[in-house]
Amino acid sequence: VSKIYGGQTVLAETSLRIAKGRFVALVGGSGAGKTTLLKLINGLIAPSAGRVLVDGADIAERPGAELRRGIGYVFQETGLFPHMSVAQNIGITPSLLGWSPEDIAARTDELLDLVALPREVADRAPAQLSGGQRQRVGVARALAARPSILLMDEPFGALDPVVRVALADDVRRLHDALGLTTVMVTHDVGEALLMADEVVVMASGQV
Numbered sequence: 039v040s041k042i043y044g045g046q047t048v049l050a051e052t053s054l055r056i057a058k059g060r061f062v063a064l065v066g067g068s069g070a071g072k073t074t075l076l077k078l079i080n081g082l083i084a085p086s087a088g089r090v091l092v093d094g095a096d097i098a099e100r101p102g103a104e105l106r107r108g109i110g111y112v113f114q115e116t117g118l119f120p121h122m123s124v125a126q127n128i129g130i131t132p133s134l135l136g137w138s139p140e141d142i143a144a145r146t147d148e149l150l151d152l153v154a155l156p157r158e159v160a161d162r163a164p165a166q167l168s169g170g171q172r173q174r175v176g177v178a179r180a181l182a183a184r185p186s187i188l189l190m191d192e193p194f195g196a197l198d199p200v201v202r203v204a205l206a207d208d209v210r211r212l213h214d215a216l217g218l219t220t221v222m223v224t225h226d227v228g229e230a231l232l233m234a235d236e237v238v239v240m241a242s243g244q245v
Contacts, residue, residue: 039088041074049074050243051088061213061220063230066240072223075240076189079221080109092187107135110180114192117176118164124150124175125160131183149178152215154208170201177209181216188213190222194229206233 041049049071056062064072077083078090081102090097097105118127128149129142137145150157153174164172173193180188193209194202210233213220224230230237238245 039075039078039085039090041071041078041083042086047243049078052243052245054238054245056219056221058219059217061210061218061233061235062222063234063237064221064223064240065225065227065230065237067225069243070240071243072240073191074243076191076221076223079187080111080189081105082111107131107183108185109187109189110183110185112173112176112180112188112190112193114195118172118179120164123161123163124167127164127175128160128179128182130179135183145182146178149181152181152212153178168201169197170205173197173205174208177205177212181212186217186219188218188220190220192223192225194224194226202229209233 039049039053040047040051048069052071052075054075064075066072074083078085079092081090081097081100084098092105092109119130122130125143125146128146129137132142132145146160147157150160155171155174155178159167159171159175164175167175176193190209194205197205206229209220212218222230222233227237
């Protein structure tokens with residue numbers, strides 16, 4: 039698969055196979071193509087050439103919304119909606135899918151427990167939380183609709199080292215407990231080696 043923006047190749051022809059249930063880290067310098075590859079996996083951008091297959095099916099043949107229901111995405115800066123409470127942020131995808139308020143509330147409680155946050159934060163605004171807590175809410179939101187694949191783009195980049203280690207441990211625990219297939223972008227090789235089953239090194243837009 040490859041991607042060209044405005045005549046510039048940001049991802050050269052690249053092949054990568056990720057086995058079900060693996061935790062894979064994409065590492066490399068700025069501009070290596072890591073985030074582009076991540077966005078190609080869940081159809082946020084379309085490849086210029088080549089194909090992306092999920093469970094053997096070309097994602098170009100599936101509606102984007104349907105595809106992304108099965109793929110959770112954690113952003114670097116959490117991307118939480120500031121005007122919504124923590125509970126509303128976590129419940130956004132289930133509510134779009136038509137879950138009942140009772141099911142959403144139960145799932146929110148379950149997820150707060152899973153990401154090791156006290157349930158009383160549910161009614162708070164994201165601005166009232168620490169950076170580490172906000173990132174945990176971001177992980178909970180990504181997992182809300184029970185995806186089988188979790189994509190993370192520099193999820194711990196803005197956190198201090200002690201918080202990073204604690205959150206990294208919890209994310210790896212969640213990966214194992216929920217049987218996820220996880221792809222994480224990071225520029226921190228140490229973090230990749232600690233968390234991942236496989237490390238994929240990218241440079242100059244290629245694996």
